[in-house]
Amino acid sequence: MSLSLEFCGEWFSVDPNEAFIIGREGPLRIEDNPYLHRRFLAISCADGLWWMENVGSRLSATVADSEGATQAYLQPGARLPLVYASTNIIFTAGPTTYEMQLLNDTPAYTPTGVTDSTDAGETTIGPIELTPSQLLLVLALAEPVLTGRGTTSSIPSSQVAAKRLGWPITRFNRKLDHVCERLTRYGVRGLHGGPEKLAVNRRARLVEHAVATRLVTSDDLFKLDDPSSYDDSSV
Structure with missing residues (x-):
């Protein structure tokens, strides 16, 4: 199984044998933002699935499939499986917003449609219409x-x-x-x-x-x- 991450036009391969860290330290190092945790997001492989965990203490991240059908609000201490072929990650640290994309060659789930249900506020499914x-x-x-x-x-x-x-x-x-x-x-x-x-x-x-x-x-x-x-x- 293979997982790749794209950030600002640069691609990173995620090693299934060690955690891939996003933060001011780690494989995806963003050093120029003091508001970002040293270790913010950790991507790892376990039980045949890729997982993302928020190992920071203050910041949260928005994680969604590429079609925007489902999205999760990943708060500090939370962990979720990366089950889609393409997943978008967006988070803000201080005044700066970052956007990344994950590509999974062995996705565990392929969406078949959009529904209007929610799961206790953790995940929102389906868009709404704005005025x-x-x-x-x-x-x-x-x-x-x-x-x-x-x-x-x-x-x-x-x-x-x-x-x-x-x-x-x-x-x-x-x-x-x-x-x-x-x-x-x-x-x-x-x-x-x-x-x-x-x-x-x-x-x-x-x-x-x-x-x-x-x-x-x-x-x-x-x-x-x-x-x-x-x-x-x-x-």
Whole structure:
């Protein structure tokens, strides 16, 4: 069985006999980000399956199949099997968002369709439809990631995204609240938390989920050229 990982155009082969570490140390070393754990994600082989474990203490990762049909929120201490032929990994450390792809030549599961069920909030299956204004908001936040696929990106502040859309910041924040509440009701985790949660964490988690599940794609970006034409008055 063979597993390969692509990051910023560079390919890595994962050895089934030793853990493959993603972090500031290890085979996939990202040294220039002090917000990233030394050891963040560990990929290993056991019981005939590939596994990914979050061995960090603070950061989480979004893991989804390439079609965006299923996605998991991998929190510190969590572990999941890598059962798809192609798996996308997205995570944010400090101001930077990273995107990686895993290719598995012996996948244990091949999706046959999309359903609307959820599993206790751990995994979300199937996309939902956003209103036109909600889609614009998510696009404004996800634009750097969608235009820079294969590179690292920074998620814009609410002020910058609101200006991109020509909205007052109060409207942007209100709609951001509604989008996060809606996705939380749908079972998406990490969009709501206590007062200690930084606002950037919510925006990053929203972008990670939207890009990983193909809620927004680069094909939608043209709407940002003339957002007023695609806006609506609904929440």
